[in-house]
Amino acid sequence: xxxxxxxxxxxxxxxxxxxxxxxxxxxxxxxxxxxxxxxxxxxxxxxxxxxxxxxxxxxxxxxxxxxxxxxxxxxxxxxxxxxxxxxxxxxxxxxxxxxxxxxxxxxxxxxxxxxxxxxxxxxxxxxxxxxxxxxxxxxxxxxxxxxxxxxxxxxxxxxxxxxxxxxxxxxxxxxxxxxxxxxxxxxxxxxxxxxxxxxxxxxxxxxxxxxxxxxxxxxxxxxxxxxxxxxxxxxxxxxxxxxxxxxxxxxxxxxxxxxxxxxxxxxxxxxxxxxxxxxxxxxxxxxxxxxxxxxxxxxxxxxxxxxxxxxxxxxxxxxxxxxxxxxxxxxxxxxxxxxxxxxxxxxxxxxxxxxxxxxxxxxxxxxxxxxxxxxxxxxxxxxxxxxxxxxxxxxxxxxxxxxxxxxxxxxxxxxxxxxxxxxxxxxxxxxxxxxxxxxxxxxxxxxxxxxxxxxxxxxxxxxxxxxxxxxxxxxxxxxxxxxxxxxxxxxxxxxxxxxxxxxxxxxxxxxxxxxxxxxxxxx
Amino acid sequence: xxxxxxxxxxxxxxxxxxxxxxxxxxxxxxxxxxxxxxxxxxxxxxxxxxxxxxxxxxxxxxxxxxxxxxxxxxxxxxxxxxxxxxxxxxxxxxxxxxxxxxxxxxxxxxxxxxxxxxxxxxxxxxxxxxxxxxxxxxxxxxxxxx
Numbered sequence: 213x214x215x216x217x218x219x220x221x222x223x224x225x226x227x228x229x230x231x232x233x234x235x236x237x238x239x240x241x242x243x244x245x246x247x248x249x250x251x252x253x254x255x256x257x258x259x260x261x262x263x264x265x266x267x268x269x270x271x272x273x274x275x276x277x278x279x280x281x282x283x284x285x286x287x288x289x290x291x292x293x294x295x296x297x298x299x300x301x302x303x304x305x306x307x308x309x310x311x312x313x314x315x316x317x318x319x320x321x322x323x324x325x326x327x328x329x330x331x332x333x334x335x336x337x338x339x340x341x342x343x344x345x346x347x348x349x350x351x352x353x354x355x356x357x358x359x360x361x362x363x364x365x366x367x368x369x370x371x372x373x374x375x376x377x378x379x380x381x382x383x384x385x386x387x388x389x390x391x392x393x394x395x396x397x398x399x400x401x402x403x404x405x406x407x408x409x410x411x412x413x414x415x416x417x418x419x420x421x422x423x424x425x426x427x428x429x430x431x432x433x434x435x436x437x438x439x440x441x442x443x444x445x446x447x448x449x450x451x452x453x454x455x456x457x458x459x460x461x462x463x464x465x466x467x468x469x470x471x472x473x474x475x476x477x478x479x480x481x482x483x484x485x486x487x488x489x490x491x492x493x494x495x496x497x498x499x500x501x502x503x504x505x506x507x508x509x510x511x512x513x514x515x516x517x518x519x520x521x522x523x524x525x526x527x528x529x530x531x532x533x534x535x536x537x538x539x540x541x542x543x544x545x546x547x548x549x550x551x552x553x554x555x556x557x558x559x560x561x562x563x564x565x566x567x568x569x570x571x572x573x574x575x576x577x578x579x580x581x582x583x584x585x586x587x588x589x590x591x592x593x594x595x596x597x598x599x600x601x602x603x604x605x606x607x608x609x610x611x612x613x614x615x616x617x618x619x620x621x622x623x624x625x626x627x628x629x630x631x632x633x634x635x636x637x638x639x640x641x642x643x644x645x646x647x648x649x650x651x652x653x654x655x656x657x658x659x660x661x662x663x664x665x666x667x668x669x670x671x672x673x674x675x676x677x678x679x680x681x682x683x684x685x686x687x688x689x690x691x692x693x694x695x696x697x698x699x700x701x702x703x704x705x706x707x708x709x710x711x712x713x714x715x716x717x718x719x720x721x722x723x724x725x726x727x728x729x730x731x732x733x734x735x
Numbered sequence: 736x737x738x739x740x741x742x743x744x745x746x747x748x749x750x751x752x753x754x755x756x757x758x759x760x761x762x763x764x765x766x767x768x769x770x771x772x773x774x775x776x777x778x779x780x781x782x783x784x785x786x787x788x789x790x791x792x793x794x795x796x797x798x799x800x801x802x803x804x805x806x807x808x809x810x811x812x813x814x815x816x817x818x819x820x821x822x823x824x825x826x827x828x829x830x831x832x833x834x835x836x837x838x839x840x841x842x843x844x845x846x847x848x849x850x851x852x853x854x855x856x857x858x859x860x861x862x863x864x865x866x867x868x869x870x871x872x873x874x875x876x877x878x879x880x881x
Contacts, residue, residue, distance in 0.1 A: 268835040538853020576843040577831040586867040589860030595845030596853040
């Protein structure tokens with residue numbers, strides 16, 4: 213019998229496995245584990261490379277993955293369409309079919325999970341974020357510190373320190389691109405009482421560390437993996453190599469049964485189709501909020517219950533810096549989030565968080581259909597306007613839209629019923645006016661309501677409550693009605709503020725794993 | 736299909752060969768003869784796109800290829816009115832595929848023109864777009880009554 217089984221190897225599962233291994237428990241980690249592609253071999257700046265090499269296989273791919281948003285009815289975030297990253301969502305809808313209404317669920321069965329394609333924004337939860345949770349920031353702080361050391365996070369003390377908390381252990385920030393520098397300078401000259409802007413906290417290395425190289429500013433962020441940007445897969449591989457975990461792949465966990473103080477986990481081998489069972493003293497489920505909920509509902513043979521599913525609604529819009537129209541494209545920009553904006557919005561009555569990015573990383577063609585001119589004139593806009601452009605993604609708390617619901621159907625499919633993104637754009641007025649004061653243009657026509665499901669921040673299906681209860685967790689992560697089953701991912705979040713929850717989810721997974729390790733040792 | 740002009744579905748228009756669509760769209764955007772490699776790649780991807788194109792849309796697209804001279808103007812008007820999505824999708828497809836070719840990079844990443852040059856380019860593009868849009872609306876009407 214194993215001491216602990218961890219289901220899932222995404223950000224939460226790996227964090228839980230890391231903490232267990234540090235508590236001298238060698239967990240069995242079960243997942244499907246779609247393997248990553250071999251590392252790419254482009255060492256030039258991508259724009260230099262494109263001038264001398266055909267990039268069809270790299271950007272579109274033999275199976276036309278890069279065109280999937282055009283060739284299929286299912287639209288996904290652009291980064292997930294790149295051929296090198298297609299393994300992240302490969303077979304997801306075959307392995308776990310979902311009937312969706314007004315929702316586009318993004319699932320991953322890859323080792324490392326969706327974090328292989330994340331923006332790597334890592335933000336500590338504070339008192340404000342943990343309102344409604346039965347835990348305090350102090351409960352998570354030790355794990356934030358361990359994770360900061362494990363991951364390597366860039367950032368600095370600035371106007372967002374109050375929102376993002378301690379800068380302890382942070383690496384120096386990455387270099388800002390030309391456009392972002394100009395925008396940030398304008399902010400520092402004309403601050404706003406409701407709006408704060410500062411450097412993003414990003415899981416990317418500004419200097420070489422633990423055999424990982426420093427980030428190289430080659431504009432390859434969308435088309436080739438860089439180990440300078442952290443993926444939980446690196447920790448998973450290291451723990452496995454050091455024999456501190458047992459990692460078994462090609463296993464799709466279906467359900468568990470509790471008996472005589474132990475848990476039996478049933479899984480299907482995705483290669484042979486055979487059923488397998490594994491026994492452990494404790495089970496930590498971290499399969500992602502959607503699949504964790506499925507495993508829980510399947511274990512209860514429950515085809516009736518409808519669970520809430522929280523997600524951050526989002527808006528996306530371009531910011532043009534007019535003085536840079538006609539300038540050369542800055543091809544050395546960091547392709548993920550460079551600045552964050554926090555807006556205590558009176559018009560929306562809530563705190564919102566924005567990510568401000570350069571747009572050098574995606575294909576230029578990605579912008580073609582969004583621009584308003586004729587085809588040839590749009591190409592000219594791509595050459596003259598895009599070099600002056602930034603993009604803002606503005607995230608809202610889950611509570612700003614009606615709750616999405618998730619249930620298990622008799623045919624084994626999940627059903628998710630969401631709502632179209634109906635965020636009120638008129639309330640953006642104060643923010644857009646402030647951006648104009650900073651010398652930036654925004655265009656109403658180019659403002660996009662991000663489709664429901666695309667933020668990929670899913671949570672809250674089995675929320676933590678002080679007293680636990682059916683389909684709830686106790687503060688130590690124990691699932692109501694069970695003795696030895698714990699929920700270690702964001703399914704146990706009580707609410708979802710606008711702040712990206714990945715870092716808090718990982719810290720919480722470690723907190724729960726620490727408690728489980730203590731129980732195992734005391735048994 | 737929503738909001739589309741209604742061509743005769745018993746049209747005598749022959750389905751247009753995918754190569755012809757590729758060549759016409761490439762010429763509309765890049766004003767040149769389509770290179771062989773881009774043609775092959777476009778046809779391969781367009782074959783997948785065809786599977787999600789309804790018969791009615793397909794007929795409209797074939798009409799457009801056969802009867803409309805200025806495809807760029809038609810596509811612009813079609814994009815604004817959400818008509819003939821098969822045409823707009825194929826324009827997008829072409830722009831994606833061409834970007835992978837090293838010899839076409841100058842269409843996507845320009846050399847520095849300076850603020851005035853950039854602004855003039857945008858104003859010129861706006862003027863060109865207005866003219867094309869007006870023409871495109873007439874072409875859409877013509878397509879609808881074909």
